[in-house]
Amino acid sequence: KNQVEQSPQSLIILEGKNCTLQCNYTVSPFSNLRWYKQDTGRGPVSLTIMTFSENTKSNGRYTATLDADTKQSSLHITASQLSDSASYICVVTDRGSTLGRLYFGRGTQLTVWP
Amino acid sequence: EADIYQTPRYLVIGTGKKITLECSQTMGHDKMYWYQQDPGMELHLIHYSYGVNSTEKGDLSSESTVSRIRTEHFPLTLESARPSHTSQYLCASSTRQGQETQYFGPGTRLLVL
Numbered sequence: 316k317n318q319v320e321q322s323p324q325s326l327i328i329l330e331g332k333n334c335t336l337q338c339n340y341t342v343s344p345f346s347n348l349r350w351y352k353q354d355t356g357r358g359p360v361s362l363t364i365m366t367f368s369e370n371t372k373s374n375g376r377y378t379a380t381l382d383a384d385t386k387q388s389s390l391h392i393t394a395s396q397l398s399d400s401a402s403y404i405c406v407v408t409d410r411g412s413t414l415g416r417l418y419f420g421r422g423t424q425l426t427v428w429p
Numbered sequence: 430e431a432d433i434y435q436t437p438r439y440l441v442i443g444t445g446k447k448i449t450l451e452c453s454q455t456m457g458h459d460k461m462y463w464y465q466q467d468p469g470m471e472l473h474l475i476h477y478s479y480g481v482n483s484t485e486k487g488d489l490s491s492e493s494t495v496s497r498i499r500t501e502h503f504p505l506t507l508e509s510a511r512p513s514h515t516s517q518y519l520c521a522s523s524t525r526q527g528q529e530t531q532y533f534g535p536g537t538r539l540l541v542l
Contacts, residue, residue: 319471349530358433358519358533359472404472417531419471 319407321420329428332395336423338388338405346410350379350390353402395427432456435520435534443542450505450537452520461503464519510541
């Protein structure tokens, strides 16, 4: 069964600190992996997208890594800001359908305190 | 910021009422989607469309229906709302080329009393 598991479920850090969010997946055949940021009451916004051959992708203070062999990804946030408080969702696309079937994790709820 | 809009943003309605959630995008995207999301849970696909006059049911069974008469418009209708329909509904769109990123609207929070 294709699944996406994220950890931790929630995380609280102080402003300025770094943190790393984890994503494990069993989706096969794999096409790509995206990290989305979802602010409270808003729709998800794409942060990064990685294909099978990519190991690392950065977007400002956000750096995503992918290990396609172990089917693991991480999202590292550097020098956190209050505006980073949001849910971070890992989304994996399979390669087996024309629709590009998306499998969503439940997200990690990050809270940044001043 | 993606040009995809949803109205209303919040809706509180009584059981048995008919409701339509609006979604429109100005990016000319062919593919559009409706997701349902409960607090702390993953998004579940309930409907999608490849283009005008194309609609398909998603993975999660839903009593709602959709229509795609115009490329930019993908409304979702509930003929008779029930408390079990209380949830957040997210609309998204993407291009038909390959497996492009989906752009999400702000969502509609529905509460059925």
